[in-house]
Amino acid sequence: MKNKYTPTALALYFNYFVHGMGVIILSQNAAALAKQWGTSQTAALAVVSALGIGRIINLLISGVLSDKFGRKPFVQLGIVTYFIFFIGILLSPNTVIAYILGILAGMANSFLDTGTYPGLMEIYPNSKGTSNVVLKAFISAGQFLLPFIVSGLAAAHMWYGWSFIIPAAILVITFLYFLFGGAFPDSNEVTKEDEEKAKKAEEQANNNIASNVWIDGTLFIIYGYISQATFYLVSQMLTQYGQQVGGMAQASAHSLVSWYSLGSICCVLLTAVLGKKISEIQFVPVYTLGAFVSILLMWLFPTNAALMIILAFLVGFFAAGGVMQLALTVMAEFFPAGKGTVTGFFYTAGSIASFTIPLFIGWIGNMKNVMFLDVIIALIGFIDTLLIAIRYKKLFGKLSK
Numbered sequence: 001m002k003n004k005y006t007p008t009a010l011a012l013y014f015n016y017f018v019h020g021m022g023v024i025i026l027s028q029n030a031a032a033l034a035k036q037w038g039t040s041q042t043a044a045l046a047v048v049s050a051l052g053i054g055r056i057i058n059l060l061i062s063g064v065l066s067d068k069f070g071r072k073p074f075v076q077l078g079i080v081t082y083f084i085f086f087i088g089i090l091l092s093p094n095t096v097i098a099y100i101l102g103i104l105a106g107m108a109n110s111f112l113d114t115g116t117y118p119g120l121m122e123i124y125p126n127s128k129g130t131s132n133v134v135l136k137a138f139i140s141a142g143q144f145l146l147p148f149i150v151s152g153l154a155a156a157h158m159w160y161g162w163s164f165i166i167p168a169a170i171l172v173i174t175f176l177y178f179l180f181g182g183a184f185p186d187s188n189e190v191t192k193e194d195e196e197k198a199k200k201a202e203e204q205a206n207n208n209i210a211s212n213v214w215i216d217g218t219l220f221i222i223y224g225y226i227s228q229a230t231f232y233l234v235s236q237m238l239t240q241y242g243q244q245v246g247g248m249a250q251a252s253a254h255s256l257v258s259w260y261s262l263g264s265i266c267c268v269l270l271t272a273v274l275g276k277k278i279s280e281i282q283f284v285p286v287y288t289l290g291a292f293v294s295i296l297l298m299w300l301f302p303t304n305a306a307l308m309i310i311l312a313f314l315v316g317f318f319a320a321g322g323v324m325q326l327a328l329t330v331m332a333e334f335f336p337a338g339k340g341t342v343t344g345f346f347y348t349a350g351s352i353a354s355f356t357i358p359l360f361i362g363w364i365g366n367m368k369n370v371m372f373l374d375v376i377i378a379l380i381g382f383i384d385t386l387l388i389a390i391r392y393k394k395l396f397g398k399l400s401k
Helices: 006-028 030-037 041-046 049-069 072-091 095-123 128-155 162-179 187-204 215-244 250-274 280-300 305-319 323-334 336-364 367-396
Strands: none
Touching: 006 030, 006 041, 006 072, 006 095, 006 128, 006 162, 030 041, 030 095, 041 095, 049 072, 049 095, 049 336, 072 095, 072 162, 095 128, 095 323, 095 336, 128 162, 128 250, 128 280, 128 323, 215 250, 215 280, 215 305, 215 323, 215 336, 215 367, 250 280, 250 305, 280 305, 280 323, 280 367, 323 336, 323 367, 336 367
């Protein structure tokens, strides 16, 4: 049957297309913004760190409140806050104001996360993993398109601000949609249905095991950190690793990022196709094992240029192709009564990783050793998801759909 909430889902997806642009828009316009603020490009780029601060500030509380008041208010709040960021940056006179606006952008992302991920799981209860993984595709599309917009504006000698106006205009459209309609399923009713399904699955498994907030919650929060750290490490240092350790030419080293991104997109498409037949819990340990093996081989054989290209694709496929979203979906199965809350906890752990990993990179320094750190982190991630799969089988009595 046709899902009456599909237009709402499309609006949610376009919000994340804009979010994909928002993540990189400051770095893409660093030179123009530095001139606007009367500072260096390095100082302008420092504003990017404000996004991480904003995410941590309100993720947990907005997740809890999303469960209490529903998904729509937080999606709307996220849209408005992101709009203020895009327009505010164009009007900001200095880096202080820009940094405050960057914090708002991080908060906007948190509002969207805690309204959108639970909302999509409730719109598509039989395809929760697929619906959340598709968000990753829209984020990647926004990140892919924005550099072409920025370079096109520069080539045409047009105002750089149009790269901010375009995503802001999309947000106006989605906000109007939610203002004059944009219905969501009743989250309380969906929660009751999910709890009944979980209880029935436990009874069919013939055991007395129930999800444990300390055991299962800790495993998922650890993976929230690990999954973000795994692909963040690679994405931030892939070009440098190719040049400094692999001895690759600059152009070839930069191409590794393109292959990495292509792998991510291919994984999203494959997961979306297979998601209706294969349970999310079956994907997660396989993808984390693939990430570990790929990163290990990248550390062992950095000077083989052809192999590095293949491995960059595979790391993007396994580590950045939506496994984080799949794991969140599985976590929501363990704790069906608090989808917004678990989203808040899970992504807070990821935000902490975004803060701490750059510190580790700076402290270690040597790119070969940094890659080895990623090997260790990826291995921990595989062990963690294997334990989650074991707990899932004990709780629900099966791994397949």
